Amino acid sequence: xxxxxxxxxxxxxxxxxxxxxxxxxxxxxxxxxxxxxxxxxxxxxxxxxxxxxxxxxxxxxxxxxxxxxxxxxxxxxxxxxxxxxxxxxxxxxxxxxxxxxxxxxxxxxxxxxxxxxxxxxxxxxxxxxxxxxxxxxxxxxxxxxxxxxxxxxxxxxxxxxxxxxxxxxxxxxxxxxxxxxxxxxxxxxxxxxxxxxxxxxxxxxxxxxxxxxxxxxxxxxxxxxxxxxxxxxxxxxxxxxxxxxxxxxxxxxxxxxxxxxxxxxxxxxxxxxxxxxxxxxxxxxxxxxx
Amino acid sequence: xxxxxxxxxxxxxxxxxxxxxxxxxxxxxxxxxxxxxxxxxxxxxxxxxxxxxxxxxxxxxxxxxxxxxxxxxxxxxxxxxxxxxxxxxxxxxxxxxxxxxxxxxxxxxxxxxxxxxxxxxxxxxxxxxxxxxxxxxxxxxxxxxxxxxxxxxxxxxxxxxxxxxxxxxxxxxxxxxxxxxxxxxxxxxxxxxxxxxxxxxxxx
Numbered sequence: 001x002x003x004x005x006x007x008x009x010x011x012x013x014x015x016x017x018x019x020x021x022x023x024x025x026x027x028x029x030x031x032x033x034x035x036x037x038x039x040x041x042x043x044x045x046x047x048x049x050x051x052x053x054x055x056x057x058x059x060x061x062x063x064x065x066x067x068x069x070x071x072x073x074x075x076x077x078x079x080x081x082x083x084x085x086x087x088x089x090x091x092x093x094x095x096x097x098x099x100x101x102x103x104x105x106x107x108x109x110x111x112x113x114x115x116x117x118x119x120x121x122x123x124x125x126x127x128x129x130x131x132x133x134x135x136x137x138x139x140x141x142x143x144x145x146x147x148x149x150x151x152x153x154x155x156x157x158x159x160x161x162x163x164x165x166x167x168x169x170x171x172x173x174x175x176x177x178x179x180x181x182x183x184x185x186x187x188x189x190x191x192x193x194x195x196x197x198x199x200x201x202x203x204x205x206x207x208x209x210x211x212x213x214x215x216x217x218x219x220x221x222x223x224x225x226x227x228x229x230x231x232x233x234x235x236x237x238x239x240x241x242x243x244x245x246x247x248x249x250x251x252x253x254x255x256x257x258x259x260x261x262x263x264x265x266x267x268x269x270x271x272x273x274x275x276x277x278x279x280x281x282x283x284x285x286x287x288x289x290x
Numbered sequence: 291x292x293x294x295x296x297x298x299x300x301x302x303x304x305x306x307x308x309x310x311x312x313x314x315x316x317x318x319x320x321x322x323x324x325x326x327x328x329x330x331x332x333x334x335x336x337x338x339x340x341x342x343x344x345x346x347x348x349x350x351x352x353x354x355x356x357x358x359x360x361x362x363x364x365x366x367x368x369x370x371x372x373x374x375x376x377x378x379x380x381x382x383x384x385x386x387x388x389x390x391x392x393x394x395x396x397x398x399x400x401x402x403x404x405x406x407x408x409x410x411x412x413x414x415x416x417x418x419x420x421x422x423x424x425x426x427x428x429x430x431x432x433x434x435x436x437x438x439x440x441x442x443x444x445x446x447x448x449x450x451x452x453x454x455x456x457x458x459x460x461x462x463x464x465x466x467x468x469x470x471x472x473x474x475x476x477x478x479x480x481x482x483x484x485x486x487x488x489x490x491x492x493x494x
Contacts, residue, residue, distance in 0.1 A: 011441075039464055039467040040467065043467040043470070044463060047435040050331075050412075056327075060340060061318075061322045064340065067344065072314070072348070072351055077351060079307075
């Protein structure tokens with residue numbers, strides 16, 4: 001409270017100085033406080049005097065008003081929309097220097113994109129324990145989508161689809177172990193989509209770069225082979241509702257293996273399945289499984 | 291700060307927002323001297339201060355659609371724009387508001403016949419003291435005392451609370467006093483005769 005009173009008194013002294021009263025007279029009237037406020041009141045008095053040194057030249061305001069009116073009537077004087085005007089007042093030149101250079105802005109943008117891509121990759125690859133139906137699972141999906149979005153080449157995109165297909169297989173297995181059969185359908189669908197995309201991309205690559213296509217096909221072959229045996233076993237342990245979904249996974253996987261054989265070993269006439277027939281084959285396999 | 295009553299200023303602002311250039315011209319006449327003083331306190335050159343004063347009001351005109359009074363004073367809005375214009379000028383001229391005690395003064399300031407030599411010397415001394423302050427201290431003093439803003443308007447122009455502005459103001463005033471009389475006398479609290487206080491004459 002005492003501090004507030006002192007502040008109010010000080011503001012009153014300032015008003016007296018602004019009105020033209022000398023600081024010495026004010027100080028003489030407040031002998032108890034003079035020692036505390038003398039320095040500041042003398043500084044204020046000096047500033048008030050300095051104010052007179054900064055007045056504009058006679059006639060400046062009138063002449064510049066006319067110039068300004070002329071400028072306001074040109075395209076330069078167009079009033080902008082609300083959001084741009086708030087940016088003009090609030091954000092422009094908030095701190096002069098670094099953020100305004102186009103080069104530095106471009107660098108910051110590249111860094112931001114890099115952070116987003118890296119975050120996506122971290123989310124996609126560092127959350128293997130998140131399963132469909134988990135609270136944070138959408139983050140994992142978002143990370144995968146970002147990772148695919150920022151793929152720099154067809155090869156990279158195909159590799160990522162293969163990895164995400166592998167993730168879906170792992171998730172399907174975990175779901176069976178945990179008895180969460182209702183979530184397997186989603187994992188199976190995602191697996192089919194990633195497989196389809198991987199095969200389509202590898203086929204496109206095979207038209208221009210057979211060596212890379214074969215390498216990717218080999219990667220997919222290894223991935224599917226590692227999991228197919230386990231999934232075949234799990235099919236037997238599932239209730240009927242989940243068995244259909246797992247059989248769909250198996251069918252897609254096996255057809256993918258055949259397609260990869262065709263790419264790896266083109267002379268083999270047994271491998272003639274076209275990639276866009278895979279979803280239809282998966283459906284047939286599901287029906288046959290019943 | 292301006293000569294207009296709050297009610298009159300409010301009407302002028304409303305008209306200006308609707309595109310009335312005459313109403314804006316009256317706002318300009320009322321506020322331009324304060325804006326000029328603020329800018330000139332930070333700049334070497336009177337002509338630069340004049341140019342930037344016009345630039346400030348041009349930007350205010352452009353940004354008026356986004357201005358919402360809602361209890362916020364026009365002065366705070368106006369001087370926030372003026373501060374931004376000043377910083378843009380620093381960036382273009384690659385100048386930093388740092389201590390430049392050995393500043394070289396442009397010839398036009400000495401050649402102006404309308405300005406007496408004592409006045410020029412006083413202005414140099416004023417700039418010497420202001421330049422030696424920290425940037426936020428210089429800003430608060432130029433807004434509060436040279437432009438004549440209230441603590442609330444100053445707070446809005448600087449984007450800080452009124453309480454923070456009062457604290458900053460106290461420290462800035464103490465720093466000015468120390469620069470004017472020297473650190474030893476400032477510390478001892480010796481009373482200085484008015485004749486020895488730079489820039490303040492006996493007849494003031």
